[in-house]
Amino acid sequence: MALEKLDGLELPAAADMHVHLRESAMAELVVPTIRQGGVNTVYVMPNLVPPITTVRHALDYRRQLQELEPNVTFLMSLYLHSSITPEVVKDAKGAGITGIKSYPHGVTTHSDQGVMSYEEFYPVFEAMERENMILNIHGELPPSAGEDITVLSAEEAFLPTFLDLHRRFPKLRIILEHCTSAAAIKAVESCGPNVAATITSHHLFMIVDDWAGDPHCFCKPVAKLPSDRRALLKAAVSGDPKFFLGTDSAPHPAVSKRADKYAAGVFTQPHAVGLVIDALEQGIYTGVLKAHDVTKEKLEGFLSGHGRAFYGVTDERPERIVLKKSGVTIAKCLYSDDGTVEVVPFRRDKLTWHVEWQKS
Amino acid sequence: MALEKLDGLELPAAADMHVHLRESAMAELVVPTIRQGGVNTVYVMPNLVPPITTVRHALDYRRQLQELEPNVTFLMSLYLHSSITPEVVKDAKGAGITGIKSYPHGVTTHSDQGVMSYEEFYPVFEAMERENMILNIHGELPPSAGEDITVLSAEEAFLPTFLDLHRRFPKLRIILEHCTSAAAIKAVESCGPNVAATITSHHLFMIVDDWAGDPHCFCKPVAKLPSDRRALLKAAVSGDPKFFLGTDSAPHPAVSKRADKYAAGVFTQPHAVGLVIDALEQGIYTGVLKAHDVTKEKLEGFLSGHGRAFYGVTDERPERIVLKKSGVTIAKCLYSDDGTVEVVPFRRDKLTWHVEWQKS
Numbered sequence: 113m114a115l116e117k118l119d120g121l122e123l124p125a126a127a128d129m130h131v132h133l134r135e136s137a138m139a140e141l142v143v144p145t146i147r148q149g150g151v152n153t154v155y156v157m158p159n160l161v162p163p164i165t166t167v168r169h170a171l172d173y174r175r176q177l178q179e180l181e182p183n184v185t186f187l188m189s190l191y192l193h194s195s196i197t198p199e200v201v202k203d204a205k206g207a208g209i210t211g212i213k214s215y216p217h218g219v220t221t222h223s224d225q226g227v228m229s230y231e232e233f234y235p236v237f238e239a240m241e242r243e244n245m246i247l248n249i250h251g252e253l254p255p256s257a258g259e260d261i262t263v264l265s266a267e268e269a270f271l272p273t274f275l276d277l278h279r280r281f282p283k284l285r286i287i288l289e290h291c292t293s294a295a296a297i298k299a300v301e302s303c304g305p306n307v308a309a310t311i312t313s314h315h316l317f318m319i320v321d322d323w324a325g326d327p328h329c330f331c332k333p334v335a336k337l338p339s340d341r342r343a344l345l346k347a348a349v350s351g352d353p354k355f356f357l358g359t360d361s362a363p364h365p366a367v368s369k370r371a372d373k374y375a376a377g378v379f380t381q382p383h384a385v386g387l388v389i390d391a392l393e394q395g396i397y398t399g400v401l402k403a404h405d406v407t408k409e410k411l412e413g414f415l416s417g418h419g420r421a422f423y424g425v426t427d428e429r430p431e432r433i434v435l436k437k438s439g440v441t442i443a444k445c446l447y448s449d450d451g452t453v454e455v456v457p458f459r460r461d462k463l464t465w466h467v468e469w470q471k472s
Numbered sequence: 473m474a475l476e477k478l479d480g481l482e483l484p485a486a487a488d489m490h491v492h493l494r495e496s497a498m499a500e501l502v503v504p505t506i507r508q509g510g511v512n513t514v515y516v517m518p519n520l521v522p523p524i525t526t527v528r529h530a531l532d533y534r535r536q537l538q539e540l541e542p543n544v545t546f547l548m549s550l551y552l553h554s555s556i557t558p559e560v561v562k563d564a565k566g567a568g569i570t571g572i573k574s575y576p577h578g579v580t581t582h583s584d585q586g587v588m589s590y591e592e593f594y595p596v597f598e599a600m601e602r603e604n605m606i607l608n609i610h611g612e613l614p615p616s617a618g619e620d621i622t623v624l625s626a627e628e629a630f631l632p633t634f635l636d637l638h639r640r641f642p643k644l645r646i647i648l649e650h651c652t653s654a655a656a657i658k659a660v661e662s663c664g665p666n667v668a669a670t671i672t673s674h675h676l677f678m679i680v681d682d683w684a685g686d687p688h689c690f691c692k693p694v695a696k697l698p699s700d701r702r703a704l705l706k707a708a709v710s711g712d713p714k715f716f717l718g719t720d721s722a723p724h725p726a727v728s729k730r731a732d733k734y735a736a737g738v739f740t741q742p743h744a745v746g747l748v749i750d751a752l753e754q755g756i757y758t759g760v761l762k763a764h765d766v767t768k769e770k771l772e773g774f775l776s777g778h779g780r781a782f783y784g785v786t787d788e789r790p791e792r793i794v795l796k797k798s799g800v801t802i803a804k805c806l807y808s809d810d811g812t813v814e815v816v817p818f819r820r821d822k823l824t825w826h827v828e829w830q831k832s
Contacts, residue, residue, distance in 0.1 A: 255681060259758070260698050263684045264624075320680075321615060324623045324694060326733055327687070334684060338620050370730040372816060373686055398619070456732060 114396035114403055115389060119437040121408060122470060125427055126385050126415040127153040129187075130248075130289055130310045130358025132221075132377065133177060135160060137448040141455060142363050142381055143180040145446075149384030150415075150433045150467035153185040153425065155248075155358065158213055159222040163191035167200070167207045185428055189213045189248060193225055194232070198239035210423065211246030212236075213289075219252045219266065220332035220376050221362065226250075230277060237277070241284045246423065249274065251288045251296065252333055263334045264320070268295040278303050285422065290315065290360040292333040294343035300354055308422045310358025311344055311414075314378045314458050316391035327369040328456045331362060332376040345395040348388070348414050349405045356419035359384050366445060366454040380458045383442060385415060387458065389435060389465040432470035440466040474756035474763055475749060479797040481768060482830060485787055486745050486775040487513040489547075490608075490649055490670045490718025492581075492737065493537060495520060497808040501815060502723050502741055503540040505806075509744030510775075510793045510827035513545040513785065515608075515718065518573055519582040523551035527560070527567045545788055549573045549608060553585055554592070558599035570783065571606030572596070573649075579612045579626065580692035580736050581722065586610075590637060597637070601644045606783065609634065611648045611656065612693055623694045624680070628655040638663050645782065650675065650720040652693040654703035660714055668782045670718025671704055671774075674738045674818050676751035687729040688816045691722060692736040705755040708748070708774050709765045716779035719744050726805060726814040740818045743802055745775060747818065749795060749825040792830040800826040 362377025722737025
């Protein structure tokens with residue numbers, strides 16, 4: 113138990129700044145697992161079918177989510193799309209919508225409405241700067257961008273575009289979502305304080321070998337090389353406020369995973385915090401981290417403080433969680449109440465750290 | 473139709489120097505597709521369960537295969553294993569067995585009996601040199617060999633071991649099987665004439681992106697980068713006798729592919745020759761090759777002549793095939809006669825070149 117010292121540690125409730133909660137039976141299955149993972153604030157992705165491109169759609173969706181779980185704060189986003197104008201940005205801000213998510217065209221689940229070129233959105237980005245809305249970027253070039261762009265190089269190849277956006281809009285708060293590479297960490301570190309990055313728990317665990325042959329470990333951006341994983345682990349416990357948790361938990365029906373062509377997405381929601389501790393512990397076992405790198409202060413920052421600060425939100429409740437080191441095994445699969453949806457979680461059937469909620 | 477000039481071209485029957493034919497219902501399904509692919513000579517892999525480590529097992533297996541298809545020449549191999557001694561090598565040669573296949577421990581399907589270290593086999597390799605038996609190597613370091621060894625680097629990281637074996641046993645005929653990287657092509661080119669490499673049809677098509685999300689495109693070694701694919705395409709039409717076809721066709725039941733953890737292997741047997749022409753054509757469309765790179769002489773060499781020459785075998789029959797450019801679509805799946813086994817072929821549902829057999 114490399115992190116035994118954390119057993120019983122009390123922390124602020126976590127904020128998960130990148131979640132896919134889906135709709136209908138899948139949402140009914142997933143949303144109640146948010147608090148199970150130690151999280152009471154989430155930033156919700158807009159890639160439904162059709163994508164959320166209007167204020168009304170976002171507010172309707174938030175209402176559905178709140179009905180499923182009143183004790184979570186749902187921060188909402190729009191999907192960057194030609195129908196998003198500076199006026200929409202202003203309306204969205206007024207209606208309490210937090211940010212806008214940009215998907216490059218065709219790189220991941222439900223990104224077929226995504227961005228072909230950023231230039232057409234410069235007026236939108238200006239409006240976002242004025243309104244202090246956050247731009248969330250899926251940072252990968254699509255394969256069509258060049259014959260040597262692969263799932264392995266797509267993020268690094270996108271970084272010049274990312275840095276160019278920051279240079280053009282220095283006051284725009286931009287998040288490089290689910291960053292997966294040492295190059296991305298370095299690029300984000302090089303930017304001003306308006307730029308941050310989310311890191312998932314599964315990318316703290318995995319390299320390319322893990323998704324080779326396992327559909328439940330396959331996501332976009334893909335997990336990359338051992339050197340990339342090491343950089344992510346170090347960033348997570350760096351104490352740098354630019355890095356914070358966004359699980360990118362992305363449930364898919366198991367039938368879409370056990371398939372001839374399967375969907376990208378790793379489901380981690382029920383163990384959001386526990387998996388981070390598991391990953392840090394594995395990082396210690398493999399010599400990437402030292403136990404003293406993992407302090408209460410750095411965990412607080414990565415799991416809660418950095419994300420809330422970047423988003424400018426405080427915990428409405430506020431609540432606290434307690435880390436527990438033993439006794440919980442991740443389920444082999446989860447079923448919706450009506451039995452129609454099965455989802456396989458990341459690290460199924462493995463022991464995990466878990467959380468308890470501090471009684472107030 | 474970049475290679476229209478090949479339509480109607482007559483060639484010697486192809487030799488596929490790396491096939492997995494399995495047993496029972498799967499063998500009954502697969503073996504009859506060998507000739508469909510334009511092939512009448514195959515080199516058969518020994519990774520059954522248990523692996524083929526005795527002369528008797530190899531001969532029994534050949535008998536089963538010949539009963540399924542009398543019009544194919546089955547060249548047989550043993551599985552390199554601690555029970556293989558210089559005496560076994562001598563007996564095997566006397567019994568008409570062609571070579572010995574080395575699997576590094578734990579890197580692919582049924583490799584759990586594989587090699588941990590080559591040194592213990594030096595006396596076996598000396599015996600193989602004396603008996604003029606071929607050593608077939610699955611050229612990947614296992615992940616346990618170092619923290620930076622991944623499915624992407626495992627082949628390149630193995631090359632020093634490969635070159636060392638060649639240096640120690642310069643008269644031993646060694647084949648680097650299913651080579652997938654530009655580095656491997658270069659290493660093989662640097663060796664003397666006793667070293668060769670097989671190239672699969674699927675590696676002429678694929679890069680890492682193709683198996684990301686598609687279990688039927690996943691195999692070991694994995695397809696790598698665009699620069700690697702380009703090197704393979706160029707080697708295939710280089711005319712260099714060191715490079716020849718070994719499809720590594722590796723059928724798995726579809727249920728083992730549509731699974732939580734799926735098996736490595738791509739099934740190409742029914743279209744062995746057609747897929748090579750398809751891949752070369754795609755190589756021309758993407759600017760990697762020129763139509764004039766693909767000559768009758770180079771095709772003959774890659775598909776038949778180089779492999780037969782390296783193995784020292786002539787076509788027993790001999791037969792000829794005719795390339796046909798159109799009219800055949802690869803099946804979505806194939807079923808065994810008893811309906812118990814379903815297999816999904818590579819490039820399912822796509823048009824392919826095919827072959828007809830020249831009537832004698």
